Amino acid sequence: MFLALPSWAQAATSLQFLGAARTVGGSACLLETGKSKILIDFGLFMSTEDRLRNNLLPFDPSSIDYVLLTHAHSDHGGRIPLLYKNGFRGKVVGIGATKALTRLIMGASLDYPDREAGALFGSQDVAAMMNNFMSLSYDRKVDLLPDVAVRFRNAGHILGSAMIEIWCKDGDQTIKIVFTGDMGNTSIPLLKVPFDVRDGDYVIVEATYGATQRIRNETPQFGKEIRNTLQTGGSVLIPAFTLDRTQKVLFMLGRLKREGIIPEQTPVYADSGMARRITRIYARYAGHFHPEARKLTDGGQDLFRFPGFHDVSGVEALRAHDQGMPAIYVTSSGMLDHGNAPQHLEKMIEEPQNLLAIVGWQAPGSLGSRLLAGERRVRIPVRREGKGGVGADSVEKDVKMRIMQFDLFSNHADACQMLNWLAGFGKTKQVFVVHGDKENTINMARIIDRNLGFKAVAPELNDRIILSADLQYRNLKAGAIPCAGLGGSENMKGTMDF
Numbered sequence: 480m481f482l483a484l485p486s487w488a489q490a491a492t493s494l495q496f497l498g499a500a501r502t503v504g505g506s507a508c509l510l511e512t513g514k515s516k517i518l519i520d521f522g523l524f525m526s527t528e529d530r531l532r533n534n535l536l537p538f539d540p541s542s543i544d545y546v547l548l549t550h551a552h553s554d555h556g557g558r559i560p561l562l563y564k565n566g567f568r569g570k571v572v573g574i575g576a577t578k579a580l581t582r583l584i585m586g587a588s589l590d591y592p593d594r595e596a597g598a599l600f601g602s603q604d605v606a607a608m609m610n611n612f613m614s615l616s617y618d619r620k621v622d623l624l625p626d627v628a629v630r631f632r633n634a635g636h637i638l639g640s641a642m643i644e645i646w647c648k649d650g651d652q653t654i655k656i657v658f659t660g661d662m663g664n665t666s667i668p669l670l671k672v673p674f675d676v677r678d679g680d681y682v683i684v685e686a687t688y689g690a691t692q693r694i695r696n697e698t699p700q701f702g703k704e705i706r707n708t709l710q711t712g713g714s715v716l717i718p719a720f721t722l723d724r725t726q727k728v729l730f731m732l733g734r735l736k737r738e739g740i741i742p743e744q745t746p747v748y749a750d751s752g753m754a755r756r757i758t759r760i761y762a763r764y765a766g767h768f769h770p771e772a773r774k775l776t777d778g779g780q781d782l783f784r785f786p787g788f789h790d791v792s793g794v795e796a797l798r799a800h801d802q803g804m805p806a807i808y809v810t811s812s813g814m815l816d817h818g819n820a821p822q823h824l825e826k827m828i829e830e831p832q833n834l835l836a837i838v839g840w841q842a843p844g845s846l847g848s849r850l851l852a853g854e855r856r857v858r859i860p861v862r863r864e865g866k867g868g869v870g871a872d873s874v875e876k877d878v879k880m881r882i883m884q885f886d887l888f889s890n891h892a893d894a895c896q897m898l899n900w901l902a903g904f905g906k907t908k909q910v911f912v913v914h915g916d917k918e919n920t921i922n923m924a925r926i927i928d929r930n931l932g933f934k935a936v937a938p939e940l941n942d943r944i945i946l947s948a949d950l951q952y953r954n955l956k957a958g959a960i961p962c963a964g965l966g967g968s969e970n971m972k973g974t975m976d977f
């Protein structure tokens with residue numbers, strides 16, 4: 480529904496939250512100046528109750544000048560082809576690695592007709608998006624329109640992920656808006672850490688984890704648990720999302736081998752065709768790597784291949800179980816519901832010496848979440864090859880293998896890291912908290928206000944906020960030291976007021 484706004488509001492600079500408002504999915508923000516209209520992300524709503532929103536376009540797509548894309552996850556860019564289907568003819572702007580990943584992921588999602596995206600738009604709309612994709616480099620300020628300039632900064636979330644700084648003219652003044660997009664955590668030294676932006680009038684931050692401290696340095700424990708499992712003759716199953724999680728797991732396994740924590744000869748089977756293609760893209764962008772990873776690539780090391788590494792798929796990977804040798808299997812899906820992971824689980828679940836290492840978020844109701852909740856008998860969806868081809872089937876099994884969860888692979892900043900990053904600003908006019916559920920976004924806004932002294936709110940879906948260069952700044956609270964260390968700190972409770 481279009482509301483008639485008073486003429487002063489039509490000419491004003493405004494920001495409208497069209498998704499990821501008090502929810503995680505459907506990231507989308509509409510920035511309007513008196514002359515230009517820009518979307519920041521246009522992603523898929525993921526949850527069952529929000530999915531019906533995917534077809535809604537509460538604006539005329541042909542009136543949009545640009546779409547700025549923070550990164551390749553489909554909850555941020557998955558609906559962009561729908562804009563082209565409905566008359567958008569402008570460009571999508573993102574980092575080059577985001578373009579490469581988006582092309583791969585968008586093409587693949589069309590291969591699955593049951594996916595939501597397949598029904599929303601066709602391959603010609605994806606092609607239109609890719610043909611109009613304008614690649615940017617990090618850290619270069621670009622004048623996009625007469626009244627709008629942008630600069631992409633590394634967000635350290637997945638390869639190519641960016642925070643976006645936007646300057647827009649508001650009369651004879653300038654307003655600077657900063658979007659964090661999804662901000663990475665700093666526990667795995669594969670990608671560069673998030674860039675320290677130091678100034679902005681309005682800041683839009685993510686709150687996937689809300690006001691919780693999540694990330695601890697579990698690297699030693701992760702290595703120890705894998706080593707112990709292998710030493711007792713057990714094998715390890717690591718279900719991992721194909722984008723970013725698989726690459727970080729392989730990077731860490733290579734590092735544990737180099738450090739002698741797990742034996743060099745232990746076979747590691749990477750069983751996912753999609754993950755393999757994504758890993759190849761990661762390997763092409765060493766310039767985006769963390770200095771520690773960069774040192775290795777500069778020395779000729781392949782970060783994702785190491786002694787004992789086997790890049791095999793399907794039947795061949797499953798056959799490895801018959802060799803009776805302790806091994807590590809890295810495979811999708813990350814929640815064990817589809818892909819090749821269930822086939823491996825079927826072979827491993829009844830052996831108490833085996834370890835299931837959960838390294839990603841598990842949606843409520845997924846097989847992974849039920850295993851984590853301690854269910855003792857589960858139904859596993861498996862594929863069977865018969866005369867008529869591959870068919871779906873399921874088997875019921877007792878759960879005897881050990882199950883552990885490791886948070887260190889999470890690729891979102893926790894509250895501590897986000898507050899430290901925001902404290903670098905010194906002053907802001909207003910902070911908006913998005914990309915988290917209702918409780919997390921409201922709590923995060925509250926702790927930003929309380930600890931930093933910045934005005935912070937959790938906007939609701941479709942809220943439109945008028946931005947003004949004349950609005951008073953709020954200065955950083957004197958003596959604010961929100962967290963003692965990045966990425967979570969044991970001292971946090973003493974210094975941060977929840």
Ligand SMILES: [Zn+2]
Nearest residue numbers: 550552636661
């Ligand atoms: Zn993301």
